[in-house]
Amino acid sequence: MKPARQLNNSSKPFPNQQSTLMLPILQKTNTYGLGCGHTFTNAYGLPMREFICYHHEMVLIKESPKKVVLPPPEGGQTPFVPSFRVTERMLEEFHKAVEEVEAKRLKYTFTTLSKDDTSSMRGRGWEDAFGTSDKAEAGRRARALGMEMEWLPGGGVKTILGPGSLTEVFGGRKGRRMWFNTVVDMHGKETSSAMLADGTEIPETFVKRCEQIIEEESIQFKWEKGDVLFLDNMALLHGRRPSLPPRKVLVATCK
Template sequence: MEISCKDFKVGRCEGQKVVDGETMPLVLQPLQPNTSDTKSLLSALKQNKDWFEQVLIKNSAVLLRGFDVKNAEDFNDIIEAFGWDEARYIGAGIRKHVHKRVWTANEGPLSESIYFHHEMVLVKGSPEKVMFFCEIPPPEGGQTPLVPSFRVTERMLEEFPEAVQEVEAKGVNYTLTALSTNDTSSIRGKGWEDAFGTPDKAEAERRAKALGMDLEWLPGGGVKTIMAPQALTKVYDGRKGRRMWFNAVVGMHGKETSSAMLADGTEIPETFVKRCEQIIEEESIQFKWEKGDVLFLDNMAVLHGRRTSLPPRKVLVAICK
């Protein structure tokens, strides 16, 4: 597919990479200085909706840069221009509602990094698209690094072909422990009442079951969430048959509040997990946020995270089915 459109020009950003012939992130800029306003951007997106979606699937990440996107209202208008269905966030990070479809990305301290992940990777019906808007770029750090998921699978198969096959065949069980109420001192501080949208335990169990989870109540009001066995990799339509590293093994294995182990109850080898962590970092792509940036991610194809940063940093998020 040719990356050309009468309403955008292709730009560059520091840190972008070409992966298997695809530029990540693909940078789209105003065609002319007088078309950088939000009204012109919305018109261009609506007129080129199908083209934009194809470009996003092809390149996995698209960065709109140089447009006059000022606030959450502008960001929301951009998301709504596509007509995508909104997805409800289910996860351990605390988010605050800002405007319509727009939320804060994570209320946890900026001094903590957020490990690479596919959004809602353990939940039935993970969102297909994740969008970020940078309202206030951090003075240092705070990047949202990306990883092409298929590259992790390829490299793990090269180095651990038998182990990958074993984990894939057995499946992975995950657990995550949460308090009843939110703890903003942690990037994984969302309490179960907020996560499931109810203080009623019976209703929480029903909602968890619908998402493929069981709940084990703990002394003190906390809960252990137990996920049904999950695959290690997945293949999604329209993405060249690539096997995506669609799991949370590294992010949840051996942590204080979470675990990841084989579904038969045996441990995943530490060498497997550690080397995977190294590969993910080696494959990472990152750029510095600029004010007004809007980043679109194909959540089926790319992992993302957050580097530590100095304040202030204000990056908002929206997720769509």
Template sequence: MAAPASEVSAFEVGACKGQKVVDGEAIPLVLRPSSGPGKSSAEALVAALAANRAWFEEQLVRHSAVLLRGFDVADAVEFNDIVEAFGWEDIRYVGPAPRTHIHKRVWTANEGPLSEFIYYHHEMVLIKEFPGKVILFCEVPPPEGGETPFVPSFKVTEKMIEEFPEHVKEMEEKGLRAKALGMDMEWLADGGVKTILGPRPLTRVFPGRKERRMWFNTVVGMHGKDISSAELADGSEIPAHVVRRCGEIIEEESIQFKWEKGDVLFLDNLATLHGRRPSLPPRKVLVATCK
């Protein structure tokens, strides 16, 4: 069994506004530097993470999200050092969001207009090879708004089964498809793409996560759009009132926190949906995605 977070000397357990307790676990787990000279430096943080890789990953799976707060992480170079401390394999982003490469494994997060709400999603959910971890770093916190809310995905499934058992059963049995001929995509090593026809599952169960059924789809965020996985594989539509209520459930179960400069947020992409609230400028959040 992993040692409690408080027993790892490099960190102290903290709290943040918006934190929730879900099934007895704090989400996110907030880790702050332990007291003592130099403990908050980026160099000390990288060393502590490298020395406690297995423990940290256990905490990430257990809590679905871990927020490192109060460390002196200044820029993309130091953020990249944090990402590389784990030895996790890089996975390049594939999708429509405008992003700019900054340094090694670090990119800008979605550069869409800050006035727009980016809807909750599992990163690259429509791509065959999706990341296991999404890591975000706040270099410039927005003066207002701009949160990155996230949602324990299994809670959405639980509530949907509770309220719409027959609809969920139908969606599970029939599967979902993209409106563009039901295509799935697999990106090849040479940069090409292979399209795959067939239904997509509504939920997914991933190892090590208590057999929880994750709401691993785009039923709400892409409902009614030309390219989505928000219709049933037999071509029938998901009732609008079901989609609408699902959106309400996602919002009700969401965890909101206000970015602080230097924050590093690790999300288990297999267990959490995440999005972006509208904000006033400036806002600079960087991202790395790992297998």
């Protein structure tokens, strides 16, 4: 078994342990004794040519996990972002707007078809998402996750989530406010929306600047054969750069 290696292959310099940044991921390792329970892989073949937006894993459900990611063979770098840095910078530029959104809270909607559309980054069908083709059972599972559902003509469904927070503070992370939402990913899209809980639209300038800040704060992790990447899902946003096929990603979630 090879020893753990300090991360040193990012396009942005990686801070040392004395830095005030204190990233929650400090090393990558070739150790495979994960002890994290079930391992998952891509369930419906998201197009590898597209970028997967920065996100906290399962940010919209009641219990978001920590995450372990195993690498692709070529391309598909995993960029990640210290979530509290996004909050800090958004507060610097949009202090009043951030606190207003926090006070009013967020609502999300997402519309899906019945079957998967693997040509689309947003093509996961509700049968795959909820693991059943029975509408009543899908409804029960949605409610358990805190979602409402509206069935649409043609077999699709609109899911509604909220109210939710813009930021969160988790124990053991120095009281920092994490940018724990999916506004950038869902705002103003063809099949999804992110708005205030009262139905008020979030200003486009707010969302676009947030997207820019997230990219500016990103650190690019370049995979090497045998790497295992441990991410603190409560503290890091992560994404995926476009990749060349074949690509297989295994993910273990840990509480």
